[in-house]
Amino acid sequence: MFNSQDVVIQITPCSFDVHAKELIGCLIIGSTLVMLKPHGILDMFYLSAVIERTTATYLHMVPTLMMMLTEYISSTAERADALQTCRVFVTGVYNVYAPAECTIAAIYHSIVFERINVPVIPLGRPLPGRKCCILDEYLQPVPLGSIGEIFIGGIGIFSGYLNNCFIEDRLTYITEKREKYYKSGDLGKFDTNSQLHFCGRVDFQVKLRGQRIEIGEIEQTIMNSSANVSNCIVVKCYNDEQQQEYLVAYVQSTTQTVTEKNIRSYCLSLLPVYMVPSVFILLDKFPQNKNGKLDRKQLPKPDLCILIRENEKNEQDYNEKAKTNFEKQVHNLWCQLLDLKQVSLNSNFFSIGGSSLLLIKLFYLYQNQNNFLNNSISLFFKHSTLREHIELLDDKYDRPLHMEKWKSFNIEE
Incomplete structure (x- = not known):
């Protein structure tokens, strides 16, 4: 997906299979790899600055993070449309799919901006050397448009894990040629254009x-x-x-x-x-x-709003409200982002409807309204009550910067 002329931003964590493509792929092909600071992927101001400074040409990220980045760039460039930002700054967007056991990428779809207003973007078609079929519980092909389990074959299937028979249990030999296919555990279907669509999981695993x-x-x-x-x-x-x-x-x-x-x-x-x-x-x-x-x-x-109010009423500090102008300013940002009317000082961001992605948006709001660029976003994850956020934001006026030391790279981590 990238060549020796590309500048690649190392975005994915080491627990994600794409991490191997970013590191090893760049070493093999000769691309330039840009390493981010710890938790740099969570800071849109820092990430966008690195992309601009290094003139990066390749990013691999989940759709939610991509939309957050484009929304941030749109806001700073005084554009309201994240899609328009993609058109201006990005030459190509691809939806890529495969379990890790199928060597990171097996199915891909080139997204055309003019046709992006569709309900669901398909997974696409197999890459060269890969194969895909949809089978029922008896390992028989399902009719076109029907949902079945996704099986992937071809050159990308792993040989196995060391001292672990996991992949052997998921390999299936089908067709007269006894071709090897990997049982993905994902449900899918083919449309009339031979495009593969994701339809959920066979088990209780979810993607969030x-x-x-x-x-x-x-x-x-x-x-x-x-x-x-x-x-x-x-x-x-x-x-x-x-x-x-x-x-x-x-x-x-x-x-x-x-x-x-x-x-x-x-x-x-x-x-x-x-x-x-x-x-x-x-x-x-x-x-x-x-x-x-x-x-x-x-x-x-x-009902998220009702549940939040009930949880707040059960807290002893329910009536403890923001008092100073600065406290009210931070409080209003929380209410704006979480669509709430009132939040107590000891409320935990994640207990009242917040998520990791919403916290990234909140961090950007802090930066935008308070020019707060000193502390690491990781501190706001660790200390996630309204009171603690206020203290962290106010902390910038009378304490030195909270600089985070880089950890040495260890392949065993």
């Missing part, structure tokens, strides 16, 4: 803001948070007003000792921020159907 998440891992963590938690279900929901995806955890418990605050604190101590549900709904008993099984359709639909 570019991150693949195992729902079972979150549910197990919540179950371990207290002996009084008897059941738990985590689902992905969508907030139309904020146009944000978020996780909702339904927790079954009959005791008042189990609280949203305690469960969230326990989850934050063990899980990454993006895996901690935005909303926890506590129920005495889960709804059941006539057969005595869990009825997911009868679970109460989460």
Whole structure:
């Protein structure tokens, strides 16, 4: 996807398969690789400055991050349309798909700006040397337009993991030539133009803001948070007003000792921020159907605004409001971004509807309105209450910069 003349920004973390393409690919081809400072990908001001200074020609990022970057560039260039920004600054945009076990990229689609107003952008067609088919549970091809599981074949399939038989369990030999295909676990379908479309997962794995998440891992963590938690279900929901995806955890418990605050604190101590549900709904008993099984359709639909107010009322500091002009200024930014009327000083950003992507937007608002460019955005992730943000922002006037030391690169990390 890039050549020896390209300048590549190293964006993806080492836990993401594309990381290997950015590092090893540049070494093999001879491209220029630009390394970002720690947490630099979260700072749109810094990231856009690096792109401009290095005249970068290649970026690989999830769609949500790309839209945030283009929206930031649009705002600084006094353009309201992020898509128009893409037209001006970008020569080509590609949607790329493949499990890591298929060597990072197997399917791609070249996005044409004039045709971007479609409901869903397809995954595309196989790259040269790759193959793709849609099969049913009996490993038989499904009719055109029908949904089945995506199987990928061709030159990109891994030989396997060291001392791990995971990939062997997912390899399937089909067709008369006994060709090897990888069972992706993703659902898809082909349209009349032979374009592949993503339709969800076979299992309970979900994709949230570019991150693949195992729902079972979150549910197990919540179950371990207290002996009084008897059941738990985590689902992905969508907030139309904020146009944000978020996780909702339904927790079954009959005791008042189990609280949203305690469960969230326990989850934050063990899980990454993006895996901690935005909303926890506590129920005495889960709804059941006539057969005595869990009825997911009868679970109460989460109203984010109502739940936030209920959580606030349960806090002792509910009436503690912003007092000084500076506190009110920061408070108003939170309300503006989260579409709330009132936030208490000790409210946690992630407990009242915030997400990692919204925090990046909030950080930009801080920069834009207060010329606050000193502290690392990572501090705002670690200290995420309104009071702590106010202290961090006010801290710039009478303390030296919080400079973060670069860590040495270790392939084992």
